[in-house]
Amino acid sequence: MQFFLEVLIGGLLAGVMYSLVALGFVLIYKASGVFNFAQGAMVFFAALTFVGLQEKFGLPFGVTLALSLAAMVVLGVLTERIVLRPLVNQPQITLFMATIGLTFFIEGLAQLIWGTEVRRLDLGIQDEPIEALMERFNILVSRFDVAAALVAGVLVAVLAVFFNKTRIGRALRAVADDHQAAMAVGIPLKQIWAIVWSVAGFVALVAGLLWGARNGVQFALTFVALKALPVLILGGFESILGAIVGGLIIGASEKLAEVYLGPMIGGGIEGWFAYIMALLFLLVRPEGLFGEKHIDRV
Amino acid sequence: MLYREAGQFRTSYEADQQIFPIRQDRIAFALLMAVAVVGVPLFASDYWLTAILIPFLVFALASLGLNILTGYAGQLSLGTAAFMAVGAFAAYNFQLRVPGIPILVSFLLGGASAALVGVAFGLPSLRIKGFYLAVATLAAQFFVPWLLVKVGWFSNYSASGVITAQKIEILGFVFDSPVRRYLLVLAIVALLALAAKNLVRSRIGRAWMAVRDMDVAAEVIGIRIMRTKLIAFAVSSFYCGVAGALYAFAYLGSVEPDAFNLDLSFRILFMVIIGGVGSILGSFLGAAFITLLPILLEVLLHGGAGLLGLNLSPGTPSMMQLVVFGGLIIFFLIVEPHGLARLWQIAKEKLRLWPFPY
Amino acid sequence: MSEPASHEHNPGRRIGGTLLSVDNISLAFGGVKALTDISFDVLEHEIRAIIGPNGAGKSSMLNCINGVYTPQQGRIRFDGQEFQRMDPHKAASMGIARTFQNIALFKGMSVLDNIMTGRMLKMRTNLFLQALYVGPNRREELEHRRHVEHIIDFLQIESVRKTPVGRLPYGVQKRVELGRALAAEPRLLLLDEPMAGMNIEEKQDMCRFVLDVNDEFGTTIVLIEHDMGVVMDISDRVVVLDYGKKIGDGTPGEVRANKAVIDAYLGVAH
Numbered sequence: 068m069q070f071f072l073e074v075l076i077g078g079l080l081a082g083v084m085y086s087l088v089a090l091g092f093v094l095i096y097k098a099s100g101v102f103n104f105a106q107g108a109m110v111f112f113a114a115l116t117f118v119g120l121q122e123k124f125g126l127p128f129g130v131t132l133a134l135s136l137a138a139m140v141v142l143g144v145l146t147e148r149i150v151l152r153p154l155v156n157q158p159q160i161t162l163f164m165a166t167i168g169l170t171f172f173i174e175g176l177a178q179l180i181w182g183t184e185v186r187r188l189d190l191g192i193q194d195e196p197i198e199a200l201m202e203r204f205n206i207l208v209s210r211f212d213v214a215a216a217l218v219a220g221v222l223v224a225v226l227a228v229f230f231n232k233t234r235i236g237r238a239l240r241a242v243a244d245d246h247q248a249a250m251a252v253g254i255p256l257k258q259i260w261a262i263v264w265s266v267a268g269f270v271a272l273v274a275g276l277l278w279g280a281r282n283g284v285q286f287a288l289t290f291v292a293l294k295a296l297p298v299l300i301l302g303g304f305e306s307i308l309g310a311i312v313g314g315l316i317i318g319a320s321e322k323l324a325e326v327y328l329g330p331m332i333g334g335g336i337e338g339w340f341a342y343i344m345a346l347l348f349l350l351v352r353p354e355g356l357f358g359e360k361h362i363d364r365v
Numbered sequence: 366m367l368y369r370e371a372g373q374f375r376t377s378y379e380a381d382q383q384i385f386p387i388r389q390d391r392i393a394f395a396l397l398m399a400v401a402v403v404g405v406p407l408f409a410s411d412y413w414l415t416a417i418l419i420p421f422l423v424f425a426l427a428s429l430g431l432n433i434l435t436g437y438a439g440q441l442s443l444g445t446a447a448f449m450a451v452g453a454f455a456a457y458n459f460q461l462r463v464p465g466i467p468i469l470v471s472f473l474l475g476g477a478s479a480a481l482v483g484v485a486f487g488l489p490s491l492r493i494k495g496f497y498l499a500v501a502t503l504a505a506q507f508f509v510p511w512l513l514v515k516v517g518w519f520s521n522y523s524a525s526g527v528i529t530a531q532k533i534e535i536l537g538f539v540f541d542s543p544v545r546r547y548l549l550v551l552a553i554v555a556l557l558a559l560a561a562k563n564l565v566r567s568r569i570g571r572a573w574m575a576v577r578d579m580d581v582a583a584e585v586i587g588i589r590i591m592r593t594k595l596i597a598f599a600v601s602s603f604y605c606g607v608a609g610a611l612y613a614f615a616y617l618g619s620v621e622p623d624a625f626n627l628d629l630s631f632r633i634l635f636m637v638i639i640g641g642v643g644s645i646l647g648s649f650l651g652a653a654f655i656t657l658l659p660i661l662l663e664v665l666l667h668g669g670a671g672l673l674g675l676n677l678s679p680g681t682p683s684m685m686q687l688v689v690f691g692g693l694i695i696f697f698l699i700v701e702p703h704g705l706a707r708l709w710q711i712a713k714e715k716l717r718l719w720p721f722p723y
Numbered sequence: 724m725s726e727p728a729s730h731e732h733n734p735g736r737r738i739g740g741t742l743l744s745v746d747n748i749s750l751a752f753g754g755v756k757a758l759t760d761i762s763f764d765v766l767e768h769e770i771r772a773i774i775g776p777n778g779a780g781k782s783s784m785l786n787c788i789n790g791v792y793t794p795q796q797g798r799i800r801f802d803g804q805e806f807q808r809m810d811p812h813k814a815a816s817m818g819i820a821r822t823f824q825n826i827a828l829f830k831g832m833s834v835l836d837n838i839m840t841g842r843m844l845k846m847r848t849n850l851f852l853q854a855l856y857v858g859p860n861r862r863e864e865l866e867h868r869r870h871v872e873h874i875i876d877f878l879q880i881e882s883v884r885k886t887p888v889g890r891l892p893y894g895v896q897k898r899v900e901l902g903r904a905l906a907a908e909p910r911l912l913l914l915d916e917p918m919a920g921m922n923i924e925e926k927q928d929m930c931r932f933v934l935d936v937n938d939e940f941g942t943t944i945v946l947i948e949h950d951m952g953v954v955m956d957i958s959d960r961v962v963v964l965d966y967g968k969k970i971g972d973g974t975p976g977e978v979r980a981n982k983a984v985i986d987a988y989l990g991v992a993h
Contacts (some may be wrong), residue, residue, distance in 0.1 A: 102496050153699045160441060161698055163496050164638055167631065168694025175687025183684070293627075296500045333515045342504035349493050349501060378868045382861070563856035567864065568846045575829050575840050582827035585789060586907070587815030587844040596850065643831065 073207050074326050075319055080212035082318020083219045084281070087274035088295040089302065089310035090226070091267045096304050097230075098239045098263035101151060102159065104166040106271065107292020108173040113139050113268070114275030114284045118188050119181035132272075139272050142173070143264030151260075174289060183286070188279035215277045222273060223311055226266075230307070239263060243305075297345035303358025312356060317341050384562060401551060406544045414543035415616075421656045422547075422554045423611045428636040428648035429561050430604030435634070436642035437565055438597035439577025440490050444502035445605055445633045447486075447509035450625035452479040452606025453613035454519050457528045461521060468533050472553070472610045479606025480599040482509070487598030491591050506627055513622035520622075529619040546615045553611065557604060562645050564600065573597055574643070635690060639697050641706025650705040659686055738959065739767030741800075742943050743788065743911060748797035750783055750967075757783040758794065758967045765911070770937055770944045772954045774978075775964035776987055781947045782824055784964065785913045788945070789814040789821055802910070816844055820904035821913035824947075826896050830889035834899050837888055838874060841906025842867040874902045878932060894925040901932060905942075912936070914946040918953060926950065930957055955979065963987070 091106045103109075117135040120126065126134070150169055154162055196207050230236035241249040242259050250256055278288055298317050302309025324340045348355075373388055375381045385391040409418065431445050456475030459466055486505040490498050513519045514526040521528070533540040533549065540549050564570055572593045575583035580590055613620040632655060640651020659682075666682055701707055744764040750757045758780045765771045773781045786792040788799060790809035799806045801817060820841070829837050846867060848860045875881055878898045883891060888899055897917060904912055917933065918926045934957055936942050948954050954961060955975040963971030963978055965987040971978045978984055 150695050150699075157698075157702070160495055161702060163441075163499070164634075165695050165698045167634070168691045168698065170691065171631070171687045172691025172695065175684045175689075175691060178684045179681065179688060290627075293503070296503065300497065300500055335511055335515065338511055339504060339507035342500065342507055346489060346501045346504045349489055349497055353493050353497060378865050378872070379861075382864060382868070560854040563854050563860075564850070567853035567856065567860055568843065568848070569850060569853055571832065571836055571840045572843065574832050574836070578829035578831050579827050581791065582823065582829070583840075584811040585791065585815060585821060585827070586840055586903070587812055588840070589812060600850075 074322050076208055077212070078319035078322030079315050080209070080216055080318070081322060082298075082315040083212075083216045083311075084274070084278055084291075084314075085294055085298050085318055086311045086314025087219050087222070087270065087277065088292050089298040089314055090223070090307065091270040091274065092295055092299055093305065093307055093310045094226070094267045094270065095263060097243045097307075099151070099260060100159070100243060102163050102166065102304070103267070104163060105146075105169040105173055106267070106295065107289045108170040108177075109139070109142065109268065109271040110275040110278065110292050111284075111286070111288045112142065112173050112177045112275075113272040114188065114279035114288065115177045115181045115186075117272070117276060118186045118279065118284050122186070135272055136269060139268030140265040143268040144261050147260050147264050170289070174286070178286070185283050185285040186279075188276065188284050190276060190280040211281065215281075218273065218277065219311075222270065223307060226270075227307055229266075235259075235262065294341050297341040299355070300345040301348055301355055303355030306355070306357035309355055309357035317344065320344060382566075384566075398555075402548070406548065409547075411543045414547045417656060417660070419543070419547055419550055419616050421652055422550045423608050423616055424633065424636060424656060425649045425652035426554045426557060426611065427605050427608035427633050428640065428652050429558060429645065430601045430608060431633050432637050432640075432642065432644070432648045433561060433565070433573070433604065434597050434601035436637060436644065436647070437570060437577065438573035438594065438601075440487070440594060440597060441495060441499045442502040442601070443499050443627070443630050443634065444486060444505035444509075446625040446627070446629035447505045448479045448483050448602040448605035449609030449612060449629070450509055450513060450622055451482045451602075452476055452609030453530075453620060453625070454513055454528065454622075455479065455606070456610035457530060457613065458519065458521075460531050468531070468535060468614075472607055472614075475610040476603040476606035479609065480603040483598040483602025483605075484595050487595055487602075490594050490598070503627075506630055510622040510625055525621055525623075527619055527621040528613065530614040530617075533614055540615075550611055550615050553607070557607065558645060558649075561604070565645065569593070569596060577643075635694055638694055639704050641704030642702075644704070644706035646709065647704050647706035650709065654705065655690075658689065662686055662689060738769045741765070742767040742802060743945075744800045745784070745788065746798050746800065748784070748787055748794045748799070750780075750787060750792055750794040756967050758787070758964075761797070761964070761967075761969050763962045763969065763972055765943060765945055766959075767910075767943050768937070768941050769959040770933070770946065770957055772958035772961045772975075773945065773947045773964060774949070774951075774954055774961060775970075778966075779964040780967040781964055782915055783967075785821060785915055785945070785947065789819050789913060815907065818907070818910035819913065820907045820909035820911070822897070822900045822904050822915055822917055824915040824919065826893075826900055828888045828896055828900055828903070831887065833885050833887055834880060834891070834902075835868075835871065835875070835884045837899055838871045838902045838906050839867060841903040842871065844907065871902075871906055874905050877905075877935070878902050879928075894921050897921070897929070898932070901929075905936060908940070909942060911943045911945065914944060914948075916947050916949065918948060918950055926953065933957060 088106060088110055091109065092103060095101055095103045095106070113135060116138045117131055120131045120134055124131075146169065150165055151162065154165055197210050197213065228236075230240065238249070238254045238259055239262070241252070241254055242256060246256060249259075275284075275288070278291065282288070282291075294317065295314075298310060298313040300313075301316055302311070302313025321337050321340050325334070325337050329336050373386075375386060380386065385394055405414075405418065427445060427449060430448070431442060434440050434442050452475040454475075455478035456471045459471040459474045460468060463471075482505070486502060489501040493501065517523075517526075520526040533546070535549075538545075540546050565573070572583070572588050575586070575588055576590055576593050576597075583593075584590055609625070617624075636651035636655045637648065638651070639654055640649070641647025662685055663682055666685060697704055741764045744762075746762050748761045749759055761780075761784065773784060775781055783792060787794050788809070790811045790813060793808055799809055801809075801819070804817075806813075829840065832840075846863055848863050852858065852860045875884055878901065880895060880898055880902070883895060888896055891899070897919075901914070901917060904914075914933070918929050921929065930953060933944060933946070937944055946958070958975060960973060961971070961975055961978045962969060963981070963984045965983075970983045970987060971981045973981075
């Protein structure tokens, strides 16, 4: 029983990490209808920039953070202006393929600038078991994972408030629904998009820092980001809550499958389990748990 | 002036339906084939054959497959490499376990096996579209290589799933030298390309494009959407499967499941996008472009670095590749979404007028 | 277009028995009632118009007839057979063809290819013969091409037959869509606002095509149209819908005099 709980909690916490990446997707999709395949690459870019800046200039944490955030904002704004605006009227598939190209571009660029070695990222939180839990319940839970979950929780709460309660959040939702109508009411489209991509960049930075601290900053990070896709399918592309719930479900079931089903089939399930789950889910409920159904008018 | 069509009247529908209705095109194609069949074997070096031409042809075949699925039928797929893997491993197993089976039959059966797997992973397309389908094909992309490694039977219980392709022998004639392998691959690819061209200009091709452009209207005309999509998956995966078999047998010699990874799927998708979606010619143009580009980049980089006296770190060329590929994709999607094939068409139209400006 | 009763220009055209009848059709989307208890019939060889203000449910009615929507209640009887569920493929194979309000052409294909898709159900060769092309497939392609070329002649669009339809002007696209429907040699042709967005000349051309199709091939036509002049001139009988309910049914003259119809169009509160 204890072991099951350990695996479950471990999975849930891993899921939190997926959720963070998925959050970035959802933000951009909610506000611009673009499915940003390059979100994973942006997480990688953010982490690498942070670590690179730290190495090169040795500035205090806060300053490096601010600089990295600035870099992400610049990246986001440039992406919106150079890649997305020219393609604004194209079918979604075209935009999606453009973000695939963008993925490669950002991945290459990041490594051209900062080099290809794996780097360690130290956030000051150790990946050690929490003694209190260890002693009381005999369960192994990493302090780092809990801290990550807390950060994610705060971030989600902030974003939820931002979207639902503030004027800018309302404007973002309006833009996502109908560009023309939003313009007609006087919402400054270009500014809104710049804000969206900056926020997504910020989320990518947070995700990048947490992931990088856990697994080291390396190219494999981008593959992890791909796992966000099943998360979105489960949770729905437009829902922040869906990103969280989807991430938790994917994280937990992946770990449980690996531990309990894995030995029967030879292990390595984690590579594809999430996708097969998403596939099955798509057949049953294509819009996800919290997504909106789309009806085509003929 | 050279390219004028004046005076070439097509007086029957038959003449109009030809693949190359314009005489100059026919001559150009005949010349191209002459060069490919006679000129290349005579003059090309082994390096060119094994490192450039054979992989170009193999990737062109895979691009053809993906183009049929994504370009003509409009079903986005990120799992191309997985279907290639099925083709390669199936062909290997048929060749290994069925005594006396002709190698071409093994290739065909490899393609057929890939077609079956393609249909299986294509079933979700009946309910989902666009990038949702792309995620579903990702499931294939991650699952198939895992399965090929885990189930030792597929690789005859070798470590890490490596298979060494058997030699290609047809009617006593062994295809081991680069020239022979090249000619064999050329023949197979040419035949399959012709078949593809015939399919897309026949009823099924129109059905695919109808489903791609507006599936509600297609249904109203009487097109069976499910059948049309599944046939697209089957044919496309067949082509990818044969390409995978050729990849293993005629190009690399030995191959492991991990070689058929997501990176390869993306590469072929890039060939289709840059070459031109929905174009047979585009598949070839895109394959040529993506095959030659890394070499070109290497030459430029090393030459440029030498000129400037820079010391390049070992990772730089492949990173440059990523940047250039990604940038080119974006560039083509913005500037000419129909890719090189469309640029080629535009060039021909300009050629009609040359040397006059209009 | 202002000549009275010009649909009687061909007195030889016989109007036959009931080809299509819709009985008590009700259709709702979520909470929105698109159609409520609609019943009417369509006689063979006639031209039947469906009219009504915007949002009355006219397109939804056509969508029910050829199976794009499935009504919650009611039945459709076509050619003697009764259906509770119609699907588009069945409708197409029984000889029902249609055009759409917002042009549902295949933008990536040429005019010729678009109209050739209309011949889809009449083509038989299997996949392998298609891959081979020479032989049975080529013969079939040529045979159907001849038929399609007749339609292209009829609609006077020879000059654009190889052009991708996405590049053509709106009026020409509408004609191509009609051609695609005609290619199937349908018994019943459903036209959803075939003259929307056209100028006078284009409308006259389209009217002529519709009448010619009805004359030469005896095709029964159900047409949704807003232009009252067109409706009054070319249709034999008219159905009037408003807010998903039927408020009129009869000859153009009868319907024109119907108070409920006049009220609906003038927007009298009801």
